[in-house]
Ligand code: GLN
């Protein structure tokens with residue numbers, strides 16, 4: 001392809017799949033509830049795809065993409081394509097139906113007539129360092145692959161029928177295998193490579209016969225630390241694929257980070273084009289271009305696909321022009337850094353947005369337009385005189401000085417923090433004694449993680465209040481009633497440290513985002529989290545500070561209802577950062593510390609108002625870890641510092657808790673210890689004994705609450721099973737350190753599940769207390785902490 005009309009070629013790596021108004025979500029949920037037909041669902045999908053293609057055409061994208069749509073998840077689509085259906089799902093013969101695909105992802109409610117067991121849904125995990133979740137492939141002993149779906153071909157034909165010769169996007173074979181889990185240790189990687197190759201060859205042939213010109217293989221694992229065996233696989237697999245169908249051009253795509261030691265791979269293997277994420281790769285680009293074969297396409301990911309900021313044309317054009325020093329304009333394509341499905345669809349849906357902020361932003365549709373403009377500016381002699389260029393630069397300049405964004409007092413306050421502000425007054429041992437004196441907790445204290453069931457009624461009232469259809473007074477009375485109910489309930493059950501239930505919060509980040517300066521909550525900025533689940537990440541656009549008290553009113557009220565300690569409940573700086581769109585004009589660490597400073601003020605005020613136990617949740621601490629190990633240390637340093645800014649402002653007698661969940665903590669326990677929270681509650685019921693074993697290796701210095709109840713399952717855990725986990729924990733932890741709690745908040749559960757489960761949990765703690773005190777009177781040396 002040669003550039004036409006003096007424009008560089010453009011393409012994208014995927015367009016958002018949920019639809020401009022989350023149509024896919026609603027269509028999926030209606031279908032799952034049996035309220036609409038498969039035909040309706042497929043029609044909705046058709047319209048979404050068509051809209052995406054039309055928008056690409058309007059933005060003069062040179063080659064539109066297909067197979068970027070998915071009914072649930074693109075990795076699950078790839079699993080179906082290669083027919084890697086775990087045997088527990090009893091696939092049978094023939095193609096994989098959409099219903100089976102949904103069952104694999106979501107499980108099923110009832111066992112089928114022939115079977116009496118319900119197969120476990122497939123595991124889901126975070127896609128690299130994004131907040132998108134994919135279904136984890138599973139490979140079994142004697143794994144067999146065969147074409148299980150024709151979705152990519154159908155979508156290609158669908159686009160063709162509408163007049164688009166598209167570039168199909170597929171997850172590359174090596175990444176697909178790498179991201180999977182081997183269910184049997186005897187399975188060899190080499191065996192999987194051998195088996196998957198013929199299938200990918202078949203796919204290439206099929207696309208070629210359908211008339212495809214290009215095919216994109218995404219191999220994002222090239223931005224990870226991968227073992228040599230996996231690096232070698234690229235040298236083996238790609239030549240064989242290329243040889244099979246030489247006329248079909250392969251674009252290999254990577255994103256989310258620099259290539260580092262994997263750079264050699266992409267310059268050596270026989271591909272026709274390569275896509276590179278410039279936003280995460282930086283200077284490495286020039287080394288790559290130096291060795292680039294001028295006849296091969298180089299796709300420059302110049303527009304950030306992970307964030308929502310307007311592209312700085314001046315900056316981008318500098319990079320593009322430097323790239324053109326190495327390769328001819330026919331070989332240079334422009335693209336977003338990665339798929340656009342990590343950003344919301346369009347700014348047009350934001351009706352109430354401040355105009356100054358709007359001028360700083362670009363969602364998916366605006367990014368398409370940016371590519372459109374950049375592709376022509378790039379080959380223009382005097383682009384500086386172009387109106388669109390000038391307008392872009394005006395917005396970029398404005399952002400640099402806007403008083404909406406920059407607040408010098410925040411920077412001053414941050415600079416004024418002293419070393420002593422980052423640590424508690426006394427070491428843990430001293431604090432523990434003072435806290436015990438004040439709180440008088442029994443051995444194995446029981447508590448919960450914060451939220452109580454969010455019933456349909458609570459959600460309805462909150463939404464009516466937001467829309468102004470009930471008064472503030474009526475709303476507050478309602479919340480107070482709910483708090484009263486759960487405080488009484490917790491007292492009745494006999495929990496030791498109580499919570500207020502978090503009824504006033506829709507979401508643990510949005511709630512605080514709404515109350516902090518520097519955060520913007522959009523109206524319609526939805527992105528897919530998994531399946532039909534979407535999230536609306538706040539946008540951190542400016543210096544963050546606390547404009548008002550955020551939780552004091554509710555915590556104070558809750559404490560007034562009981563003599564037992566009431567735990568104040570806050571979201572930590574790293575989690576707020578990780579679950580938002582962040583600024584690209586200052587390092588993440590500065591933004592994290594600003595948030596920490598705002599939380600610090602809330603912590604102090606909670607303490608001043610008589611709240612003696614304060615929990616700062618950091619469920620995202622682990623998932624915010626950089627992709628490459630070499631970057632971990634720096635991350636931990638500022639993450640720990642941020643947590644300490646938020647928490648180290650209280651008296652020794654005030655107890656700081658933190659909570660983390662659903663990740664593996666074994667290898668980061670040392671970093672967690674450095675947070676110096678008095679108590680940490682961790683998930684343990686799923687990863688179970690694995691986590692307990694890590695404590696045998698690393699002696700955690702402070703108190704630990706091990707989650708003994710998996711709240712993501714509707715099952716009510718028995719006293720005996722929770723006791724078993726606790727006894728096991730006591731084999732590696734001193735008895736004075738152990739707390740008893742569920743492994744996460746209870747908001748997704750119902751009271752029918754919560755009440756008996758908590759009763760069983762409190763009973764387990766009571767039995768354990770008896771056991772240990774009895775034993776101690778016979779055998780006084782047991783389990784003393786060293
Ligand atoms: N305090 C929050 C809750 O209980 C914690 C949620 C989380 O860890 N994700 O809901």
Ligand code: ZN
Nearest residue numbers: 619661744745
């Ligand atoms: Zn949790």
